[in-house]
Amino acid sequence: MNILQHITNGISLGSLYALIAIGYTMVYGILRLINFAHGDIFMLGAYITYYGVLFTPIPWWIVFILAAVVTGIIGLLLEKLAYKPLRGSPRITILISAIGASFFLENLGIVVFGGRPKAFPTPDVFNKVINIRGVSTGLVTFIIPIVTVLLLIALTYFITKTKTGMAMRALSKDYETASLMGININRIISITFFIGSFLAAVGGIMWGIKFPQLMPLMGVMPGLKCFIAAVIGGIGNITGAVIGGFILGLGEILLVALLPGLTGYRDAFAFVLLILILLIKPTGLMGEKIAEKV
Amino acid sequence: MRNKKIILSLIGIIATGILLFILGNVLDTYKIRILNLCGIYIILGLSMNLINGFTGLFSLGHAGFMAIGAYTVAILTMSVPMKELNFFMKPMVPFLANLEWSFFPALIMAGLISALVGFLIGAPVLKLTDDYLAIATLGFSEIIRVVFINIQSITNGALGLKGIPSNTNLWWSWGTAVFTIIFIGLLMEGSYGKAFKAIREDEIAARSMGIDLFKHKVMSFTIGSFFAGVGGGLLAALLGTIDPTMFKFALTFNILLIVVLGGMGNIKGTVISAIVITIAMEALRFLDESINLGFMTIQGIPGMRMVIFSIILMLVVIFKKDGLLKSNLKDVRRNYAKNR
Amino acid sequence: MLKIDNVTMKFGGVVAVNGFNCYIENGQVVGLIGPNGAGKTTIFNVVTGVYKPTEGEIIFDPEGKEEKISKLRPDQIAKLGICRTFQNIRLFKELSVVENVFIGSHLRLKSNVFSSIIRLPKYNNEERQMMEKAFYLLEKVGLYEEKNEKAFSLPYGKQRRLEIARALATEPKLLLLDEPAAGMNPQETQELMEFIAEIKEEFDLTIFLIEHHMEVVMGICEKILVLDHGTLISQGSPQEIQNDERVIEAYLGVE
Numbered sequence: 001m002n003i004l005q006h007i008t009n010g011i012s013l014g015s016l017y018a019l020i021a022i023g024y025t026m027v028y029g030i031l032r033l034i035n036f037a038h039g040d041i042f043m044l045g046a047y048i049t050y051y052g053v054l055f056t057p058i059p060w061w062i063v064f065i066l067a068a069v070v071t072g073i074i075g076l077l078l079e080k081l082a083y084k085p086l087r088g089s090p091r092i093t094i095l096i097s098a099i100g101a102s103f104f105l106e107n108l109g110i111v112v113f114g115g116r117p118k119a120f121p122t123p124d125v126f127n128k129v130i131n132i133r134g135v136s137t138g139l140v141t142f143i144i145p146i147v148t149v150l151l152l153i154a155l156t157y158f159i160t161k162t163k164t165g166m167a168m169r170a171l172s173k174d175y176e177t178a179s180l181m182g183i184n185i186n187r188i189i190s191i192t193f194f195i196g197s198f199l200a201a202v203g204g205i206m207w208g209i210k211f212p213q214l215m216p217l218m219g220v221m222p223g224l225k226c227f228i229a230a231v232i233g234g235i236g237n238i239t240g241a242v243i244g245g246f247i248l249g250l251g252e253i254l255l256v257a258l259l260p261g262l263t264g265y266r267d268a269f270a271f272v273l274l275i276l277i278l279l280i281k282p283t284g285l286m287g288e289k290i291a292e293k294v
Numbered sequence: 295m296r297n298k299k300i301i302l303s304l305i306g307i308i309a310t311g312i313l314l315f316i317l318g319n320v321l322d323t324y325k326i327r328i329l330n331l332c333g334i335y336i337i338l339g340l341s342m343n344l345i346n347g348f349t350g351l352f353s354l355g356h357a358g359f360m361a362i363g364a365y366t367v368a369i370l371t372m373s374v375p376m377k378e379l380n381f382f383m384k385p386m387v388p389f390l391a392n393l394e395w396s397f398f399p400a401l402i403m404a405g406l407i408s409a410l411v412g413f414l415i416g417a418p419v420l421k422l423t424d425d426y427l428a429i430a431t432l433g434f435s436e437i438i439r440v441v442f443i444n445i446q447s448i449t450n451g452a453l454g455l456k457g458i459p460s461n462t463n464l465w466w467s468w469g470t471a472v473f474t475i476i477f478i479g480l481l482m483e484g485s486y487g488k489a490f491k492a493i494r495e496d497e498i499a500a501r502s503m504g505i506d507l508f509k510h511k512v513m514s515f516t517i518g519s520f521f522a523g524v525g526g527g528l529l530a531a532l533l534g535t536i537d538p539t540m541f542k543f544a545l546t547f548n549i550l551l552i553v554v555l556g557g558m559g560n561i562k563g564t565v566i567s568a569i570v571i572t573i574a575m576e577a578l579r580f581l582d583e584s585i586n587l588g589f590m591t592i593q594g595i596p597g598m599r600m601v602i603f604s605i606i607l608m609l610v611v612i613f614k615k616d617g618l619l620k621s622n623l624k625d626v627r628r629n630y631a632k633n634r
Numbered sequence: 635m636l637k638i639d640n641v642t643m644k645f646g647g648v649v650a651v652n653g654f655n656c657y658i659e660n661g662q663v664v665g666l667i668g669p670n671g672a673g674k675t676t677i678f679n680v681v682t683g684v685y686k687p688t689e690g691e692i693i694f695d696p697e698g699k700e701e702k703i704s705k706l707r708p709d710q711i712a713k714l715g716i717c718r719t720f721q722n723i724r725l726f727k728e729l730s731v732v733e734n735v736f737i738g739s740h741l742r743l744k745s746n747v748f749s750s751i752i753r754l755p756k757y758n759n760e761e762r763q764m765m766e767k768a769f770y771l772l773e774k775v776g777l778y779e780e781k782n783e784k785a786f787s788l789p790y791g792k793q794r795r796l797e798i799a800r801a802l803a804t805e806p807k808l809l810l811l812d813e814p815a816a817g818m819n820p821q822e823t824q825e826l827m828e829f830i831a832e833i834k835e836e837f838d839l840t841i842f843l844i845e846h847h848m849e850v851v852m853g854i855c856e857k858i859l860v861l862d863h864g865t866l867i868s869q870g871s872p873q874e875i876q877n878d879e880r881v882i883e884a885y886l887g888v889e
Contacts, residue, residue: 086611097612104601
């Protein structure tokens with residue numbers, strides 16, 4: 001494998017991380033909450049697709065879209081049930097609820113889907129191997145970044161150009177003032193959770209295509225890593241989350257490629273990076289410093 | 295007032311001792327094992343409550359410190375031939391392979407190494423607040439786990455360690471639990487404990503009153519890590535087998551459950567909820583495993599038990615924010631009126 | 635006692651305090667007034683170390699020994715002998731009234747944490763003295779009866795007095811009071827003024843206070859500093875301030 005191949009893989013993995021990290025960063029931006037269950041939403045997205053493709057006659061590409069929408073709605077319901085009753089409580093309380101929600105979804109996954117891994121029903125198109133300048137890889141490796149970029153463009157348009165998107169930004173800049181300006185907070189928060197979970201589901205589907213093995217706990221590690229990606233980029237900042245995702249994805253792949261001796265430490269890489277960034281620049285690469293109010 | 299308290303505590307300790315003696319003779323091995331677990335979870339619950347409940351530092355690194363304690367006790371107390379038997383993939387470093395300590399010094403060592411790591415980790419991450427601290431400590435505990443998987447010549451890697459001498463009995467587990475209760479009780483009653491609580495209540499006010507936030511946070515975190523390490527060590531000597539997958543975040547979750555149900559910053563509550571949850575975890579095990587009733591087999595549903603516990607955690611957090619056992623404001627008022 | 639030397643405090647592009655100078659002498663009661671948002675609390679935050687000034691230096695010399703404090707942490711500054719109350723009351727809410735005051739003297743504790751756990755006689759002795767001091771201070775501020783109540787359950791005025799008692803427990807030489815009379819009626823305000831005069835005498839304090847109640851400022855301050863838009867626009871005795879046109883302009887605006 002040459003270096004170009006590794007970089008291609010890294011970009012592909014980074015795009016997946018970026019997609020999931022966006023959900024973390026959007027929710028944190030508005031609610032100042034680490035949605036611990038986000039990684040499990042990602043898992044649900046993959047499983048819903050699995051059942052949709054195997055047990056319904058619907059064409060796979062429609063299943064993909066429907067699954068993302070359904071997962072988005074689950075994310076929205078999660079907020080209504082687990083987080084909304086605690087709005088205004090100390091942050092630690094909400095965080096505990098989020099941890100509880102995460103464990104609930106993981107174990108519910110074990111109960112409903114079973115603990116054994118399931119093979120993701122990848123449509124044949126994605127398995128086609130292509131070869132560009134010595135880089136030979138499954139088509140999916142190229143499709144992932146393309147889908148990510150398209151979704152990012154759509155998201156950027158939504159956030160900068162539509163009224164709802166602007167309300168969202170206002171809310172994350174100054175929650176109190178924005179809520180006094182007649183913004184329907186509940187609606188915006190629901191939409192935020194929907195979008196975040198929708199993107200996580202897209203991430204989950206593409207993850208399933210790239211690593212075709214589904215497990216109820218498959219969301220734990222990607223979930224933690226993508227939160228880290230969001231922190232590296234500056235939590236609350238969407239561009240930052242994308243950059244953080246790419247740094248993490250590329251970094252992991254290159255670490256393993258260039259220093260094979262450290263392969264066993266791959267999963268620790270993200271955490272080491274997190275701690276370094278928190279100590280050096282706690283606001284992340286793109287974050288703004290917020291002065292403490294006394 | 296203070297004398298009365300000491301006498302009451304002594305009576306409590308003696309009563310616990312007698313009760314343990316009786317239970318130790320009456321119960322079967324399986325139940326004694328659960329009773330041991332109760333004692334260990336009291337230690338773990340209290341140590342997390344010191345950090346999270348009393349000092350208000352939201353740390354999720356407990357499993358990591360337990361792993362350190364568990365491995366320390368295992369490596370120090372296992373017999374030399376047993377070590378050779380375990381390390382068939384890669385030999386153990388000779389320095390450790392030839393050690394064979396007795397249980398008590400090994401347990402102390404478990405606490406001390408864990409405290410040292412807690413101190414070293416705490417120094418950088420305790421500058422962070424709230425959720426950042428939570429994720430950084432969780433990260434550290436994962437790093438510890440990954441490191442343990444990879445340093446095969448010390449920990450035997452993913453294979454884990456088998457045949458750890460089962461030194462933990464009721465006297466060890468409950469003796470340490472009682473010691474922990476008294477230690478943390480006295481700590482929290484004293485000036486330093488009050489300073490911890492002040493930090494939890496309002497950091498800005500606390501430091502303006504001359505409390506060195508950093509020093510006190512590191513102190514609380516280090517003491518908490520010490521007891522987490524001791525708890526982990528006792529656990530290793532109870533189970534006889536350990537491996538890195540045991541010390542995943544799910545273990546921290548169990549302890550968090552105990553702390554939240556018992557009430558953040560509540561010693562009595564933590565003790566009770568540690569016992570209740572440990573027993574409930576075992577009692578509900580039937581949900582996960584199939585039971586053979588002789589004439590028929592009931593299929594268990596794996597995962598169901600934790601579904602129930604996570605629902606309980608969320609319900610408690612949402613509907614009773616102070617935990618199930620924390621006295622509410624009305625009780626405080628009533629006590630106040632009574633004391634006057 | 636305290637010298638603030640050309641202190642500037644910027645937050646991003648916003649200049650909250652601009653080249654502020656002042657000198658507070660031993661035993662003085664100095665008032666800091668100015669319209670809302672003039673930067674008064676920011677000055678307190680800079681003096682107590684909550685913010686590090688962008689420029690300038692602060693010198694504290696309680697007993698002739700000069701200490702530069704602008705780079706110290708709040709707890710170090712408190713140990714040197716500067717303590718404060720907060721505009722938006724910051725008590726340890728869930729703790730009892732007496733615990734609040736007790737914690738105030740924690741910074742003077744000499745025993746280490748282990749002697750506190752095994753209750754060495756030396757620690758017990760110290761703790762008893764801290765408790766006695768706490769009770770004394772509570773009597774002083776008239777909260778002895780409420781000593782076992784939780785701090786948040788006190789009415790507003792009593793919470794303000796508890797904050798002062800807690801600050802006194804740190805044994806300050808310079809006490810900063812951030813709007814001590816806020817929300818008080820005229821009679822309570824009158825009592826507060828007498829109380830401030832009393833503690834100043836008893837504990838040999840120098841007092842620096844922010845206040846909007848003009849009768850308080852004019853009544854007890856020997857020197858008044860007027861701040862507007864982060865700049866010191868006037869200083870002097872109450873009479874001088876009352877007749878200063880710049881002050882009247884700052885408060886009432888110019889036609």
